[in-house]
Amino acid sequence: MATMTTRTTGAPGRRPNRRGEGALLRGELVAAASALLEEGEGEQSLSLRAVARRAGVAPQSVYLHFADVRALLVAVYEARFGELLATLENAGGGGDGLDGRARLRALCLAYCGYGQAHPGHYRVLFGTAGSPGWEPDQMAGLPALALLDEAVRAAGRAPGGAGAVGIAPETLGVWAALHGLVTLRRDRPGFPWPPVEVLVDALLDAPAGDGVRAAS
Amino acid sequence: MATMTTRTTGAPGRRPNRRGEGALLRGELVAAASALLEEGEGEQSLSLRAVARRAGVAPQSVYLHFADVRALLVAVYEARFGELLATLENAGGGGDGLDGRARLRALCLAYCGYGQAHPGHYRVLFGTAGSPGWEPDQMAGLPALALLDEAVRAAGRAPGGAGAVGIAPETLGVWAALHGLVTLRRDRPGFPWPPVEVLVDALLDAPAGDGVRAAS
DNA sequence: TGTACATCAGTGAACGCGCGTTCACTGATGTAC
């Protein structure tokens, strides 16, 4: 890690926002936190003081807009989930002329693409159990998952129907596989991974092999 | 988090090991670190001082056996990878009478079983890029992956042959899917997951759907 | 058998660090009269 400035106060040149524009700092803090999460290696590398330094502001100023560090993380979390959903919607919408499998494939590639383009943010969204704002029975990523589920059904890959929250088990399998691809590729960069298209096709085209369907 | 004892020295009752048995402490430290990793929420929750506390020893005593915290983590890492490999070998060996698909299924379930039984250790093995001892071009988990690859081939699911390090892309897909299942279930405990058998079967039996094989 | 010495296993005390958080304060800008 590079040595960091230890200055405890904000940038000397910074001027306070004008009256009524104090909320601007809130956005700057979210942006600073996002940048740090994207550069660092996890939520634990994000400290309130680091965010304040990045935003050129004294540590205490963070409390003007957030109750604590956790609340700041929640704000980042919400912004990034919106981003992912928009990415997936774009990929799905752009494939209106595609058949079911091609649309599913496009969605899968878009999902992996987001994960590869924003590894740090992906970690925030789907990372350790400590993700901020994660309530046991509330699923912030559900809209994205529903989008995927729709594509899986449209491709004729969910013969058994929906599961507990309206999501087919096959969709959960696809989601898990994509999640595994993104995280393994991110965390094991030294491994000679094939291109992501090859892996996604291997997943979608898995041959039945010599086995029969499990009875159980 | 519960409040922890802040005592800086070791347990008052602890007696030094006898001459020649100083190496015993090494094992105790690895065990203490393993326990903390299993209880905590990631490597960042492991501190040298916490390990020493757990082992009932002064913080400096850790340096008698490890150059630094990192070296201690490497020792845990090696021990746990051996454990996972043994688990998979058992599952594969016990299924000698099984056909290819059933053996692959048994391996997949054993993999997920290890991940669910030891979520903290699984995190150490396949967690963030900071995993200790992880050199870019060395893959400590390769033996386990080779075992899985063998089963995928035996099940007739790798028509294209081997990839870069002798592992078929289909095997990487299965690995990624299992990894995703384990980590998502661990990190999203509030989600109404189906039983792991259902998910593994959904992965292994994915219907071809209405699409054709991708040309590219 | 006695004794000086070496070695082993581990501790006491301290260092400087970055952290989250609190409290009282400042200086500019708007508003009431």
Add this chain to the structure above:
DNA sequence: TGTACATCAGTGAACGCGCGTTCACTGATGTAC
């Protein structure tokens, strides 16, 4: 138009914490002679 006041946006200084690491030390046990 002037002036007293309220409010807003932010800072200065400090707190106690656990952390990794270093240095000098202790006390028991074995070994050489």
